[in-house]
Amino acid sequence: MNPVYVAGAGMTNFGRSEWSLIKLASVASLSALHHANLGEIPIDAVVVANMGAARINHQTALGSALVDQLALYPAAAEAVENGPASGASAVKVGVQAIAAGMADAVLVTGVERMRVVNGLEGTDFVASLSHPEAEYIYGVTLPSLAGMFARLVMDRFGVERKHLAMVAIKNHENGTKNPYAHIQQTVTMEGILTAPEAIVNNPPIAEPLHLFDCCPVSDGAASIVLVSEAIAERLRCPKIRVAGIGQATDTHAVHEREDPTDLKAVRLASQAAFSMAGIGPSDVDVVELHDAFTILEIAESEAAGFFPRGEGHLALERGETRLDGRLPINPSGGLKAKGHPVGATGVAHLVELTWQLRGEATGRQIEDASVGYACNFGGFGNNVVATVLRREA
Amino acid sequence: MAHVSELEASLRPPGMNMPPYPPKAITLASGEVMVVRQVERDEIPILLEAIYPLLWVERDFYDIVAARLFGELLAYKRYRVKDEYVLAGLIDGVLAGMVNGRLVDQKTGMSYHTLTIRRGLRVGSHLFAAKMEYHIEHCGQEEVLIVAESPIGFRRWMIEYPLEKRFEVQHELGGVPSWVLPRQTYYDAKARLVSGRRPVPEDLMRTAEKIVLPEQEMVVRQVAGEKEEKA
Numbered sequence: 001m002n003p004v005y006v007a008g009a010g011m012t013n014f015g016r017s018e019w020s021l022i023k024l025a026s027v028a029s030l031s032a033l034h035h036a037n038l039g040e041i042p043i044d045a046v047v048v049a050n051m052g053a054a055r056i057n058h059q060t061a062l063g064s065a066l067v068d069q070l071a072l073y074p075a076a077a078e079a080v081e082n083g084p085a086s087g088a089s090a091v092k093v094g095v096q097a098i099a100a101g102m103a104d105a106v107l108v109t110g111v112e113r114m115r116v117v118n119g120l121e122g123t124d125f126v127a128s129l130s131h132p133e134a135e136y137i138y139g140v141t142l143p144s145l146a147g148m149f150a151r152l153v154m155d156r157f158g159v160e161r162k163h164l165a166m167v168a169i170k171n172h173e174n175g176t177k178n179p180y181a182h183i184q185q186t187v188t189m190e191g192i193l194t195a196p197e198a199i200v201n202n203p204p205i206a207e208p209l210h211l212f213d214c215c216p217v218s219d220g221a222a223s224i225v226l227v228s229e230a231i232a233e234r235l236r237c238p239k240i241r242v243a244g245i246g247q248a249t250d251t252h253a254v255h256e257r258e259d260p261t262d263l264k265a266v267r268l269a270s271q272a273a274f275s276m277a278g279i280g281p282s283d284v285d286v287v288e289l290h291d292a293f294t295i296l297e298i299a300e301s302e303a304a305g306f307f308p309r310g311e312g313h314l315a316l317e318r319g320e321t322r323l324d325g326r327l328p329i330n331p332s333g334g335l336k337a338k339g340h341p342v343g344a345t346g347v348a349h350l351v352e353l354t355w356q357l358r359g360e361a362t363g364r365q366i367e368d369a370s371v372g373y374a375c376n377f378g379g380f381g382n383n384v385v386a387t388v389l390r391r392e393a
Numbered sequence: 394m395a396h397v398s399e400l401e402a403s404l405r406p407p408g409m410n411m412p413p414y415p416p417k418a419i420t421l422a423s424g425e426v427m428v429v430r431q432v433e434r435d436e437i438p439i440l441l442e443a444i445y446p447l448l449w450v451e452r453d454f455y456d457i458v459a460a461r462l463f464g465e466l467l468a469y470k471r472y473r474v475k476d477e478y479v480l481a482g483l484i485d486g487v488l489a490g491m492v493n494g495r496l497v498d499q500k501t502g503m504s505y506h507t508l509t510i511r512r513g514l515r516v517g518s519h520l521f522a523a524k525m526e527y528h529i530e531h532c533g534q535e536e537v538l539i540v541a542e543s544p545i546g547f548r549r550w551m552i553e554y555p556l557e558k559r560f561e562v563q564h565e566l567g568g569v570p571s572w573v574l575p576r577q578t579y580y581d582a583k584a585r586l587v588s589g590r591r592p593v594p595e596d597l598m599r600t601a602e603k604i605v606l607p608e609q610e611m612v613v614r615q616v617a618g619e620k621e622e623k624a
Contacts, residue, residue, distance in 0.1 A: 119548070185513045185514065196590070199585065199588070200586055201515055
């Protein structure tokens, strides 16, 4: 298998955008292409990740549309829809193309424009990833699944609402250091949990999850340029290798799992990614997790192997996952503060890791970071892609 | 009050004795404390100054809210509206938002506008709740007539309380069919939506004595949503 490198990374602001879907994708792509500085090197293929454009933006065939918008013909073009894991899945498609020798340079762009619909429609659109007969028809939404999951984890492992609040506080703080983040506002334990006014500031969404336990609904796009080793050598840029990529699935309906608190797909995808990279969780310097809900950051940090099961919240409590901690998690602000344009999220994870490994994450740079890990969590844990990036000398 | 000529007096609507709104302090999600207090007539010009740049912000219907609110505040300042009141939310003295309304009669209130400058902290929610608190608890009214001019307002008032339809009544804001918050619905929602502590400590109250205008950059970023594009 041929080695694959990330030569460039870029993104738009996440938040509420007036731009069209294809303009968002184009701006992120141009940013990544500019960062890669390919010169005359052609893009062989374009892969676009997106979940809901057909439904909420009335647009399909996004790969072809982006190629046309950027005049990248005759590059191959396709779109990947894999729920919230679309982003990292699209990256995997790009990696496979280069690893197989079918391409030398691939542009991977994730994009979503969700704020064109109201909150109810948006929630319903995302809920369409749940099991149609076992979950969706009963009114199950992602917040409700996360609420039930949180209740189980809290009962079993002693996680408390204060730990969920700690995730929010940490990621909001990190978000203030990321100019692309949707939310750039710090929050405090008093303001969202302990003050009498906290119930108004932070109302329940799906108990025990409250407003500040949930990511915002965002528009945005993120993009990376993948290249072969030969091109990476020519570019003379920092060599950020896609050292490992793993994917695993689990039952569609969460209640069919033997232990619903066990994020098996995260565990297996992470093991596969680490195995491919030839390293373990202890070698990782910086982590981007899929904290669509605060509880997921804690649970994923354990399932990925960074902390023993049931101890993620204790590591959080000790400050180990802060920017200045032993293992910074979500320096970008995470989905919680950076935002979650669904199809863009998995790519945005790798944009942040690329910047971190190149020493370009101004204001939130993890010193000497050389290995990064990302978890793109699809469905409610039924389709997960884990990726390891490593800086080579 | 200064001497008012007979003609001027005839131009002013007759008023009721409105009780003062007792100030309160609210801890926001950010940990900052917002003082909510009544605005006096002589403070209206500074509010007008804050509103003026928003007259051209289309996002979330700030333009229509700002334009109408400008007129309402001016009418209050110049005694051309019956029984209006204005409340402001101040964080370290800096204006975070404002609400206004008026008393139609002893039983019925008319909610006018809620304008948030400091967004993302549910300032508008808190201020709207303070407005309802004033009508129901302090003025002892039975109901408040309400409309929303933006989808955000609709979610915050019509859905969150929830309000009842009173569509046979045209609201003063454009004749839009009214919604209503009855006294009982207010008390049902109070634990979820109405907060704040009284009395406000003296040192905190001193910070809210003078209304300070927010920095223009913050207003643009928070209200207009015009983040600089990086690409």
